[in-house]
Amino acid sequence: xxxxxxxxxxxxxxxxxxxLCLSVILLYGKQQDNAENSLVSPKVVLEVRDNLEKxxxxxxxxxxxxxxxxxxxxxxEEFLVSFRExxxxxxxxxxxxxxxxxxxxxxxxxxxEHKNEDFFVEVVYPVVEDCDGxxxxxxxxxxxxxxxxxxxxxTKINFPVDFSFEFGRKYLISFINGEFDVEAIE
Amino acid sequence: xxxxxxGILGGTxxxxxxxxxxxxxxxxxxxxxxxxxxxxxxxxxxxxLNESDVxxxxxxxxxxVYHKLVELRFFVxxxxxxxxxxxxxxxxx
Numbered sequence: 001x002x003x004x005x006x007x008x009x010x011x012x013x014x015x016x017x018x019x020l021c022l023s024v025i026l027l028y029g030k031q032q033d034n035a036e037n038s039l040v041s042p043k044v045v046l047e048v049r050d051n052l053e054k055x056x057x058x059x060x061x062x063x064x065x066x067x068x069x070x071x072x073x074x075x076x077e078e079f080l081v082s083f084r085e086x087x088x089x090x091x092x093x094x095x096x097x098x099x100x101x102x103x104x105x106x107x108x109x110x111x112x113e114h115k116n117e118d119f120f121v122e123v124v125y126p127v128v129e130d131c132d133g134x135x136x137x138x139x140x141x142x143x144x145x146x147x148x149x150x151x152x153x154x155t156k157i158n159f160p161v162d163f164s165f166e167f168g169r170k171y172l173i174s175f176i177n178g179e180f181d182v183e184a185i186e
Numbered sequence: 187x188x189x190x191x192x193g194i195l196g197g198t199x200x201x202x203x204x205x206x207x208x209x210x211x212x213x214x215x216x217x218x219x220x221x222x223x224x225x226x227x228x229x230x231x232x233x234x235l236n237e238s239d240v241x242x243x244x245x246x247x248x249x250x251v252y253h254k255l256v257e258l259r260f261f262v263x264x265x266x267x268x269x270x271x272x273x274x275x276x277x278x279x
Contacts, residue, residue: 010197010200010201010203010204011204013204013208014204014207014208014211017208017211017212018211021211021215024215025222028219028222041242041244041245042245043244043245043247043248046245046248046252047248050252050255053255053259054255054258054268057258057259057262057268058268061262061267061268
């Protein structure tokens with residue numbers, strides 16, 4: 001009787017060993033599933049940077065085009081008003097779309113109802129006030145963008161990133177020897 | 187007396203065989219874990235993430251279009267208007 005118990009004990013060891021092996025393999029698989037993560041891609045940031053560069057190319061070109069054809073004396077009040085009006089009329093849909101996407105002002109999201117022509121007139125491109133005979137500074141006020149970045153697969157471990165930045169620019173516009181020169185200074 | 191001795195012998199043989207089987211199972215487990223890690227792409231016990239796991243594949247695809255921006259910048263700097271340069275770069279193959 002005692003011998004039979006010994007036989008069962010030997011078989012029991014085999015069974016328990018197989019069971020433990022399977023448990024370890026299953027736990028390993030489960031652990032790997034839990035450790036899988038989905039990281040945020042920086043692609044959106046790169047695209048925003050590229051779109052900003054395109055926007056600034058268009059902006060500089062529009063400034064140069066807006067300066068041509070104004071008959072008032074350079075730096076006179078009439079000249080500055082005409083220039084600004086021409087510039088604001090020439091802002092393209094692509095430029096507007098870039099500014100209005102994920103737009104913030106002073107860190108606060110701008111509501112859709114405020115995203116219109118007036119926003120450019122009153123906020124983005126303020127009135128030119130200083131003009132020193134040969135040159136004046138045309139500014140784009142600082143506005144921001146805030147984008148909530150998240151991983152592709154939300155079922156995996158992921159760390160969302162709140163990406164925000166502000167951008168503005170100043171152009172020095174001068175009139176020398178009958179030619180306009182536009183230079184980004186800030 | 188004989189049956190008692192046979193019982194002892196049988197138990198000993200069974201225990202011996204069982205021990206060999208356990209050792210074999212453990213050896214298979216140790217070697218098999220290497221196979222499991224190999225299948226899972228683990229290196230030195232760590233699973234190495236590939237570029238799609240860390241979101242780099244989208245950046246690589248981005249690099250394929252980045253050169254268009256460089257071309258656009260080149261055309262604009264060389265005096266072409268933005269719209270013409272855009273047509274040249276993005277819409278003409």
